[in-house]
Amino acid sequence: MRSKKAQAQARALTIPVPHQASSGRRERLALSLNTLDALGARRQLHTEPVKDTQRFWGMMADQLPKTHNGKRSFQQHRGSRFTNKRAQKKARKRERDMKNGSAEEVLKFDVQELYDSLNEPNDAAVPNGDEATLAEAAAEESLPEQGSEIEVEVAELSSTGDGLALQKGSKRIYVVPFTVPGDVVKVKVYRHLEEEGYTVADFLSVVKPSPARDDSRIGCKYFATCSGCQFQMLDYAEQLRLKKRVVEKAFRNFSQLPPELIPAIQDTIGSPLQYNYRTKLTPHFDGPSGWKRNKTPFSKRPEIGFMPKGKRTTLDIEDCPIGTDVVRLGMKLERERMEVEYNKYTRGATILLRESTKRIPKDTPAPAEVEELDPASTVKVETDKHIDLKTCITDNKATSTEYIGDFVFHNPAGSFFQNNNSILPVFTNYIRDHVLLPPNSPAGSSPSAETATHTHTHTHTDTSTPIITPNLSTPIKYLIDAYSGSGLFTITLSSLFESSTGIDIAEGSIAFARRNATDNGLPPSQANFIAADARELFKSIQYDPDRTVVILDPPRKGCDADFLGQLLRFGPRRVVYVSCNVHTQARDVGMLVRGDASEDVGEEEKKFNGDGQGKQGQEKGENGDIQGSRYEIESLRGFDFFPQTSHVEGVAVLNRVEAIAT
Numbered sequence: 290m291r292s293k294k295a296q297a298q299a300r301a302l303t304i305p306v307p308h309q310a311s312s313g314r315r316e317r318l319a320l321s322l323n324t325l326d327a328l329g330a331r332r333q334l335h336t337e338p339v340k341d342t343q344r345f346w347g348m349m350a351d352q353l354p355k356t357h358n359g360k361r362s363f364q365q366h367r368g369s370r371f372t373n374k375r376a377q378k379k380a381r382k383r384e385r386d387m388k389n390g391s392a393e394e395v396l397k398f399d400v401q402e403l404y405d406s407l408n409e410p411n412d413a414a415v416p417n418g419d420e421a422t423l424a425e426a427a428a429e430e431s432l433p434e435q436g437s438e439i440e441v442e443v444a445e446l447s448s449t450g451d452g453l454a455l456q457k458g459s460k461r462i463y464v465v466p467f468t469v470p471g472d473v474v475k476v477k478v479y480r481h482l483e484e485e486g487y488t489v490a491d492f493l494s495v496v497k498p499s500p501a502r503d504d505s506r507i508g509c510k511y512f513a514t515c516s517g518c519q520f521q522m523l524d525y526a527e528q529l530r531l532k533k534r535v536v537e538k539a540f541r542n543f544s545q546l547p548p549e550l551i552p553a554i555q556d557t558i559g560s561p562l563q564y565n566y567r568t569k570l571t572p573h574f575d576g577p578s579g580w581k582r583n584k585t586p587f588s589k590r591p592e593i594g595f596m597p598k599g600k601r602t603t604l605d606i607e608d609c610p611i612g613t614d615v616v617r618l619g620m621k622l623e624r625e626r627m628e629v630e631y632n633k634y635t636r637g638a639t640i641l642l643r644e645s646t647k648r649i650p651k652d653t654p655a656p657a658e659v660e661e662l663d664p665a666s667t668v669k670v671e672t673d674k675h676i677d678l679k680t681c682i683t684d685n686k687a688t689s690t691e692y693i694g695d696f697v698f699h700n701p702a703g704s705f706f707q708n709n710n711s712i713l714p715v716f717t718n719y720i721r722d723h724v725l726l727p728p729n730s731p732a733g734s735s736p737s738a739e740t741a742t743h744t745h746t747h748t749h750t751d752t753s754t755p756i757i758t759p760n761l762s763t764p765i766k767y768l769i770d771a772y773s774g775s776g777l778f779t780i781t782l783s784s785l786f787e788s789s790t791g792i793d794i795a796e797g798s799i800a801f802a803r804r805n806a807t808d809n810g811l812p813p814s815q816a817n818f819i820a821a822d823a824r825e826l827f828k829s830i831q832y833d834p835d836r837t838v839v840i841l842d843p844p845r846k847g848c849d850a851d852f853l854g855q856l857l858r859f860g861p862r863r864v865v866y867v868s869c870n871v872h873t874q875a876r877d878v879g880m881l882v883r884g885d886a887s888e889d890v891g892e893e894e895k896k897f898n899g900d901g902q903g904k905q906g907q908e909k910g911e912n913g914d915i916q917g918s919r920y921e922i923e924s925l926r927g928f929d930f931f932p933q934t935s936h937v938e939g940v941a942v943l944n945r946v947e948a949i950a951t
């Protein structure tokens with residue numbers, strides 16, 4: 290009989306009971322880096338993108354099994370990844386669970402995946418298809434007391450940057466920060482999470498380092514206490530490799546696409562600066578104890594810094610080496626100010642530290658401020674062409690200025706702007722190189738080389754065989770910059786387009802986008818900005834979709850399904866999706882590739898017929914022609930905007946599937 294607790298746990302997670310580990314599996318528990326690489330390799334996606342979409346969809350249609358009603362089912366095809374219905378159901382449940390791509394969701398998924406890989410599907414070992422849970426399986430063994438110190442070996446790295454470790458002879462997974470695969474470490478058991486089925490532990494010390502670890506690389510004395518960085522002990526090339534794997538896993542696990550539709554992930558592009566790169570930091574301090582009741586001010590300077598890992602307190606930090614020189618200087622000055630002004634505060638606050646640059650060309654006479662600059666608050670950076678005077682802004686409402694190559698961007702200091710200036714020229718050049726169709730595609734020439742007349746049609750031949758026939762020789766000449774902020778993409782790319790439109794919900798950012806367009810010499814006819822929710826975009830857009838590329842750069846939670854549905858109906862020729870959360874990006878890209886923005890991922894069968902007929906229930910026009918598009922992925926890769934941390938910025942380039950013929 291299962292206990293009530295075990296039954297509740299069984300309901301919480303559905304994972305086959307691991308039963309007897311084979312000797313092979315036991316070997317895997319003795320984890321070496323080689324073994325881990327092999328595990329990674331086994332899971333990696335090694336498929337080349339299919340260039341000829343017509344051929345691809347035809348091929349898919351041939352390969353897909355037919356359902357009872359004679360239609361070919363995407364889900365059934367997808368099922369070939371899984372050994373049986375139970376595994377399929379389990380995977381579907383996981384995907385459904387991914388809502389906002391939070392660290393908790395990703396960690397939960399990674400724990401389950403490691404658990405599965407250590408207990409390979411062995412149907413014979415699960416009698417009568419009975420299912421039990423990770424929590425239940427772990428409940429069968431006695432777990433160490435909370436607070437006790439144990440030794441564990443790190444088997445895997447979660448995409449959250451946490452090590453996933455095992456104690457010898459146990460199947461329980463311990464989540465241990467600041468560790469890498471192959472490390473044997475001493476940890477303090479913090480909490481057994483019953484429902485999630487894993488244990489959170491505090492890192493104490495390294496017993497035997499992984500070959501990948503070299504602690505002499507650590508550049509901050511607060512590393513392994515502060516929650517900000519995870520990878521300082523790793524070689525930078527290894528950090529980039531790990532981030533590539535994060536992108537791979539995100540698309541494998543959260544896009545709901547079969548491997549054939551996911552191209553091999555390209556290498557992560559590194560940051561020119563690996564320390565001293567953050568142009569914005571936001572240390573904070575908590576209120577005096579009992580501040581809500583007493584409203585009495587501090588009696589001494591509070592601790593100012595960042596959250597320690599796993600605790601809701603503040604770690605007093607006097608310096609953060611990933612900040613730029615002037616941001617670090619700003620941190621020092623703010624702490625000095627607080628030494629004097631602490632008694633003005635009765636509650637906690639976040640301090641803004643934002644770099645701002647005043648650029649002075651060398652071919653003009655140097656203004657007095659260059660001569661008179663105060664080195665106590667200004668950092669001077671000299672290049673061949675100009676002198677940059679850098680200061681640190683602490684007022685959210687002040688204006689910060691930043692240069693990317695020769696482009697200048699002003700921004701409300703407290704609003705969003707990318708935080709690593711050193712990678713921005715590399716990044717914006719990459720987007721510039723990929724925003725238009727590739728040169729070898731029928732329309733991959735520059736807009737000025739255009740000769741073809743636009744003949745975008747959604748032609749219908751018969752009700753069962755819709756054919757979308759765009760004018761393939763039409764070059765792209767319009768840009769939509771959705772979630773534009775203060776105009777980063779519109780402005781750096783505008784010379785490629787006849788007209789660009791940016792949209793952002795933040796009115797302040799749009800006001801600055803307009804100013805930035807003017808300051809960079811763009812007339813309003815070339816760069817237009819709308820302050821509105823992205824869902825309003827397609828109400829006013831007049832661009833021809835065959836000639837339009839859409840850049841998406843939403844916040845971490847990704848795009849909403851309504852907006853994606855509108856995007857599919859508009860059907861731009863190309864989409865470049867930039868994201869600071871590759872998990873929600875994978876979810877959204879999956880929707881674009883399936884041509885379905887409905888959120889109910891438990892109903893995949895209803896959404897897609899792999900026979901090239903479009904999804905069931907897809908909107909049709911008066912003549913029965915399909916009103917929505919779907920996309921194929923041209924390329925996927927990460928950019929390392931945040932070295933030493935586990936974050937990765939994803940860039941996905943997609944093309945509309947041009948013609949579907951059977």
Ligand SMILES: C[S@@+](CC[C@H](N)C(=O)[O-])C[C@H]1O[C@@H](n2cnc3c(N)ncnc32)[C@H](O)[C@@H]1O
Pocket residue numbers: 705706707771772773774775776777778792793794795798821822823824842843844845869
């Ligand atoms: C990751 S930032 C990208 C900004 C810009 N592309 C850049 O790189 O500077 C996301 C932007 O989305 C905007 N945003 C958030 N929700 C939005 C919505 N529903 N509609 C339009 N914009 C939104 C935010 O104001 C923010 O500027």
